[in-house]
Amino acid sequence: MLRASPHMCAPGAASPPPSSGRGAGYALLQRVPVPARNSPRQSANRNGAAAALAPAAAAGATSASASNMTAASASPPDASLPSGPASSASVLVYREPVYNWQATKSTVKERFAFLFNNEVLSDVHFLVGKGMGVQRIPAHRFALAVGSAVFDAMFNGGMATTSTEIELPDVEPAAFLALLKFLYSDEVQIGPETVMTTLYTAKKYAVPALEAHCVEFLKKNLRADNAFMLLTQARLFDEPQLASLCLESIDKNTADALAAEGFTDIDLDTLVAVLERDTLGVREVCLFGAALRWAEAEAQRQQLQPTSENKRRVLGKALSLIRFPLMTIEEFAAGPAQSGILSDREVVSLFLHFTVNPKPQVEFIDRPRCCLRGKECSITRFGQVESRWGYSGTSDRIRFSVNRRIFVVGFGLYGSIHGPTDYQVNIQIIHTDSNTVLGQNDTGFSCDGSASTFRVMFKEPVEILPSVNYIACATLKGPDSHYGTKGMRKVTHEAPATGTKTCFTFCYAAGNNNGTSVEDGQIPEVIFYT
16 A cells, blocks of 8 residues: 655645644745644634635535535445545445446546546545545546646656555545546536635646636635635645735725734734735724734744733734834824833834934834825926925915825925935825815925925825815925926826826915915925826
8 A cells, every 4th residue: 555645746746845833834835735734823724714715605606515525425326435434445335336337428528427436447546634534535547647647647657656545644535536526527516615625635636727716716705804814825825816816805905804813823924925015905003903913823823921022023024014103103102102012212213203303214114005006196287497495384285176086195395405405394185175184294305406306105095086175285394495387277197008187276275375386386296096
């Protein structure tokens, strides 16, 4: 009897990594890791996968669920199968071959389908699974070799086996039966309970058509509450397209995805991959809270006390990806500053960043996350640049409206005429009728003395509705700067790919204004997404 080690695959076939007790997280970068039965993380992911996929799958699953995929139910009427889990051939009840069964099957497909999981003409048996869950499954070398290069190498290659019994301890019986069903009849039998193990088995034996069916099943059942779980599996099984769809779902429904039960089961690499994204649609303080929940769960998995020091240790690189400067000072003071996760030096540095100007450098990213996809756009409202625009603490303001819904993410501002200089600046967008501040950022920027514009961004995108009046406002502290002239009242941006036009209309903003108007002044650029 041959015991088919997970590493005894043909060249090019998927093989699992060595056992380490780390489960899915440790094996994340492997081509096709073995679903480790004894790993707490993998057990949680496997059980969570079925639970998370079941509601949607019930409405439109590809075929029978796993509960109907036992050896007995998957067999044709003539098949000989054990009535329960079998650990040896003695449990199997054999039947005499049905005489002239070929005459009742009019097509090749029908004849091969009849042979699926059938002792008739079988010339090899697989002992699939472990312990009391082992099932002895009959098969036919020719049928398997025709459908899989791995089986072809196993039976016909240079190191072909002559054994009539092959052990497959790393494969689930239901998944192996689903693979054989597909090889014998082209029928797909996957459900929420078996889709991940079937995907693993299809990859292990190089059956890409069945892989594609599994991935399609997962795509159809992708939701915010299972996106993190499926993202972990997509990375684990090297499915970049599925991983991309999961990340898009997380971007669009970040808060719901973070609140899902499966979030705390992901591995560190997946957490880092998500926190690195600029497109998450949630406030940074919520990301910090979710990271703390994950750190507590990870500490327990590593059998560590959930202290602040251990949480910081298990977070590793992920902590540096939390963009603390994007929080308000109130959010930071009420949460991260008191969490014990940050060092005293980091807390002091961030408080200084929030409260003093010029702002000191901090170790954390201060680039805003933009929960928008697509290409960044900008418009320039001046035709010429001149010198000497002074500042005395009064805001430069310009009123504007647009013809379609957009999201403003920042302004381009002019810098000093005296060479490299740092400016302090507060930018705002105000709803004109209600005088409500819709977005603001108290920050700074450095210029190089040129007549170029310098980007100053909001912490979050500001939604701008069509035919509504808004005021763009910038209050600068610094030396005299360049300014724009030959301003335009209407400026149109046309998207190169689609031809979609976004039309800005500018008007003078009355009130306490430093002098900016339609014709000349500051705030030459508006940076936005459509």
